[in-house]
Amino acid sequence: MRTRVAVVGGGQNCEHDVSLASAAAVAAALDPAAYDVVPLTIGRDGIWRDRGLRPIGLSGAAQVLRGCDVVFPVVHGPRGEDGALAALCELAGLPYVGSGVRPGxxxxxxxxxxxxxxxxxxxxAPGLLVTGTTAAHLLWSHPVVVKPVAAGSSLGVSLVSSPEALRPALDAALALDERVLVEDVVVxxxxxxxxxxxxxxxxxxxxxxxxxxxxxxxxxxxxxxxxxxxxxxxxxxxxxxxxxxxxxxxxxxxxxxxxxxxxxxxxxxxxxxxxxxxxxxxxxxxxxxxxxxxxxxxxxxxxxxxxxxxxx
Structure with a gap:
């Protein structure tokens, strides 16, 4: 008897497209002799969609998930990789692939x-934690890397080599997260x-x-x-x-x-x-x-x- 696997991709974050590519690849590569793959997609709007991309909402997705043996979350970034999907599976008592809530x-x-x-x-790397409030008081003294605390795919990451580049780099990172890391450049x-x-x-x-x-x-x-x-x-x-x-x-x-x-x-x-x-x-x-x-x-x-x- 084949194992029924729900492969979840997409997500409400800037890594949505990357996640779709990962989920599609996973779904296609799982051995069809051993696995019955059930694709589910979380839209940029947060709405869950079924195999045919029809909106089914969280309640509809829960019904689909309950009919599966294992959940394979492939949602990168916030509201996915950060433990959110692991928490959903934990609360629903569903076996799932990957790290749990706390490590995520x-x-x-x-x-x-x-x-x-x-x-x-x-x-x-030596660094500082910066927020929208403290960013206004940050002075450039040497080359640094600016990055959002909780974003992936290297989005919002900037190498700042001059004083005038610091503020735009902070703004770009703060557009993706309310907290930002400013780290020394490591060679x-x-x-x-x-x-x-x-x-x-x-x-x-x-x-x-x-x-x-x-x-x-x-x-x-x-x-x-x-x-x-x-x-x-x-x-x-x-x-x-x-x-x-x-x-x-x-x-x-x-x-x-x-x-x-x-x-x-x-x-x-x-x-x-x-x-x-x-x-x-x-x-x-x-x-x-x-x-x-x-x-x-x-x-x-x-x-x-x-x-x-x-x-x-």
Whole structure:
């Protein structure tokens, strides 16, 4: 008997289109011999829609979800990745793929993530938490990176190299979130590590991936085809171990489940954590599937592992 899987995409945030691509890829790649896929979409307006994109609302979606064995949320960003969909599944008693409410909320909040990983000895970029009120008093003294605290896909991220660029960067980030991080520029190689909690409970880190880009790895570079993803990254044994250890420690400290992508700068002093993504891009060509493919785990096999390891 096939497992009935609800794949949820879309969402009420700026990552809506990215989520649709991830959800469509997941739905298409789940083995039809083992899974009966039920697509559900959350519109930009917050309205849930069925397979035919007919509006069914939350009550209609709840009926559909109750008829499924597992929920596979692929909603990036706020009102999805931040624990919101995990909370819905928890309250409804539905098994679901991925991290729970607390790790989703913590990892989505870049400031909270910094506090958690710093407490276990993982380095992060020195930075300030800025709000709409305090932004007016912030003075530029050196190059910084400005980013929303809880937005993904590198949206609203700016490299500020001059005093006159600070205010526009803050405005762009504050348009997406009421809190903003202003961090020192870290010089290093940008390396991603994917960590998976398998169905049997073991933790596995995939070969690291290096992002090579001319300038800032912003939204345009990420989705415009201007970045060069190199997997496995060229690392010596000590570098690879330091990155894997830090990634697994961050995953564990936040309480993640399923798969998460942990992003670092690799500096001369070791790894510096950038952020943790509990619902990373999940098309076959996204970073996480590429990393596990390099380890010999195909995209359909990765999805199968995630479904079998769903919260029960």
């Amino acid at each position: 909320a913590l990892a989505m909040d870049k400031w909270a993530t910094k506090l958690v990983v710093q407490a276990i000895g993982i380095a992060t 290093g190689r940008e390396i991603d590590v994917a960590v998976l909690r398998c169905a049997d409970g073991t933790l596995v880190a995939a070969p690291a991936l290096e992002i090579v880009v001319d300038g800032l790895f912003d939204h345009g570079a990420k989705y415009g085809g201007h970045a060069d993803f190199r997997v496995p990254a060229r690392l010596d044994e000590s570098e690879a171990k330091a990155l894997e250890d830090a990634a697994v420690a961050a995953y564990d400290a936040l309480g993640c489940s399923g798969v998460a992508r942990i992003d670092f700068f690799l500096t001369g002093s070791g790894p510096v954590l950038i952020e943790v993504n509990t619902v990373p891009g999940m098309t076959e060509h996204s970073q996480v599937p590429r990393m596990f493919a390099a380890a010999g785990l195909s995209y359909p096999e990765l999805l199968d592992e995630l479904v079998r390891g769903a919260h029960r």
